[in-house]
Structure formats: structure tokens, C-alpha cells
Amino acid sequence: MEIRPILSALLRNKTGPILVAVQVALSLGILANALHIVQVRQAVSARASGVESEPDVFALYVRHLKQGGHEEQLASQRTDTAAMRSVSGVVGVALTSQMPLSRSGNYTGLAANRKQVRSTAQASLYTVADSLIKPWGLRLVEGRDFYPNEVPEIDQNTSDEFPKVVLLARPLAEKMWPGQSSYVGKTVYFGTGEKARSAQVIGVVERLQTPGAQIGDAGEYSAIVPARLTGNEGYGYTLRAEPGQRDRVMKEAEAAVRAASPSAVVVRTKTFDEFRTDRYRADKAMAWMLVTVSVLLLLITASGIVGMASLWVTQRRKQIGVRRALGARRIDILRYFLTENFMITSTGVAAGVMIALGLNQLLVSQLEMPRLPAGYLLSGAVIFWALGVLAVYGPAWRAASISPATATRSA
Secondary structure, eight states, X not given: OOHHHHHHHHXXXXXXXXXXXXXXXXXXXXXXXXXXXXXXXXXHHTOOXXXXXXXXEEEEEEEESSOOSHHHHHHHHHHHHHHHHTSTXXXXXXXXXXXXXXXXXXXXXXXXXXXXXXXXXXXXXXXXXXXXXXXXXXXXXXXXXXXXXXXOEEETTTXXXXXXXXXXXXXXXXXXXXXXXXXXXXXXXXXXXXXXEEEEEEEEESOOOOSSOOSSGGGGOEEEEEOEEEOSSOEEEEEEEOTTOHHHHHHHHHXXXXXXXXXXXXXXXXXXXXXXXXXTHHHHHHHHHHHHHHHHHHHHHHHHHHHHHHHHHHHTXXXXXXXXXXXXXXXXXXXXXXXXXXXHHHHHHHHHHHHHHHHHHHHHHHHOOOOOOHHHHHHHHHHHHHHHHHHHHHHHHHHHTOOTHHHHXXX
């Protein structure tokens, strides 16, 4: 079949083809970026937190209504910890200032040199009175964990003492000292200038997400410092249960803390799964919204192609009948409409690729999104080519089924 007659016919009636091409272009540009965003969000929500066996880990928050002073609070913390450890099925317990993915925590600027004007990285600061290696199953890739005698007891109301040692997540260590093969023994500064506090790196864990779990390496910029703090209204503990025992251990740990406390106590629990669900609820909602928008775009584009093709068939009914009377076969008529639609769709696809790239560039510059992979453009083009063929096939088949007698009756 010659392309020139089809092109000539399209140029004589440009409005319809242009509208279809524009619809395909806009749909492809939006669809490719929408699906890319969905894939990025899914990858982010599936990232490993660094906590081993997340389904077995939970947080337990304790608030003693009668707290007392520094020594009384220290005694309460030890009593609470001992009560939790006495529960059968508990693998590990630790007093910690925050939880990964909790969206609430303490962040601080870190520098590799006291003379720096700006911080090298903003890191999440986990202050713990007990080791997190066992409760969370953190993987220590270099150095060691802190010793019990390296855990200072600090009254936040009267003391500005700061721990002398620190553990870093590997992404944070790599950010602080790029290209280094070892980080143990290095000094890290919390803050900048002469008032910056220093601590020595004694160990590096493979990964540990921050409470915010940001996109990219910043989501694993975590530092762990040992300290038993007092002066807060309440305290958070993290526990790890034996596999399959979490729900029972949660109830019994809460009951044990209540029973061990000499005064009224408020206790609440939250599983790590709940932290993950809450952290990524908005991301999942946005992903479903984008998928819904993408499906609607495809349906609207298909409807537009079907409607336009049906209109063309109606307008060319006499012309089709004449062609059939002159010997054109059904396959010739069918191929004519399919080729015509493919040309229109291809024009829209070419424009859609440019729109998709432009929109992605905007997302990269404004929202720090990754670059749009070429696979999304290729897949989008194939989808719209296939959609165009499927959408026009029905009207084209009806056109091919017009009897040659139609031309005679219409003459």
C-alpha cells in the first residue's frame, strides 16, 4: 500500500488527526512519568531498614506518672528493662531515643573537621543505653560495638556531657570520608566551630535507616551514640521477639512493666510493621492514584481513537463502497485504516517522547527524581501503538465489511 494517498487524505482533513496525535502525545508524556514515579516509590518503600526480621521487632513506650529525680529515673529504666527481659521469647531489649521509619527523631549536623563552616551531612542521632546489635540484628561490618563502661549516665536538665564514641551507618561514613577503606578510629564532630562536640568512630554498621527514611543515601545517614538519659517525660524501648512470638511478647512485656512499676505507668506499643505502613501510606496512596490516572488516560485515549475512526468510516462510507466495487478486498480496506492510524499514533508517540523527557527534567530539577529510563519511553510507545491498533480495528473491520452494492445504491 502506498503511504502518499493516506498522507494526502490526512492533510486535507487535519483537525481530527491532530487531535488524536495530541491526545496520544500528552497521554504518553504523563503515563511514562507516572509509571516511573510509581516504580521509584515502590522501590523506596521496599528498601531494607537495616533491622533484621522486622516482623519480630516492636517499640514499647513507658511513662511513669511519678518520675522522681535523676537516680529514681535511672532505677526505673533498669527495672523496666529487667522486667521486659524476663518475658519468655524476648531476644533483645534496648532503651533507644527513636525508631527507624517512625517519622519522629533527632537530627544533627556532622563534620569531619572542627574548622568546617558547614556540616558534611545531616544525620539521625540514635541515643541508646543498650546495644542495638542484637535487638535489631544490625550487621557490624567494621570495628566493634560499644562497651557498658562507655555508656555515660546523663541528666539532661543539669549536664551537657556528650558520649565519646559513636557507631555510624556505612552510607554516612562514606559521605563523611569519601574513598576511604576504613573508618574506625576517625573523629567525627557534632556541629561546627569551636563548640562542636567530638566522638571517635569505633564501629560501622552496614545500614540503618533514619526515622524519616528519606529517598537516597540520606535515608541511611544514621549515627548511634551510647548514653543513658534522664529528664524526659517518658522513654522508648525496642524489643525483638522470637519468630512468631511478637504478639504474645508484646502483651506480656506490657504487663510485666506495669507489674514491676511501684507507681502508675502509661504503656503503649507499636510494631515495626506499623511504623513501615504509616511511613509509606502516603506513597502507596499516591502510587494507586497515579495508576488510576494512567488507566483513565489509556481508556480516554482509546475512546478518542475509536470515536474518530468511527467518524471517518461514516464520512467515507461512499468512498469505501466505490473502492470495494472497483475490486478492493476487505484486507485492503482494513490495512488502509490501520496504516492511517499507525501514522497518526506514531506522530503522537514522537511528540509524547519529547513531552515525557521535558516533564522528567522538571521532576529531576525540582524534586530530585531519578532520570527517566529509556525503557519507559519504549514501553509507552509500544503500548500506544498497540492501543491504536486495537482501538481502530473494530471501526476498520466494519469499514472493510461494507458491500460493493453500497456504492451502487448511493450513486
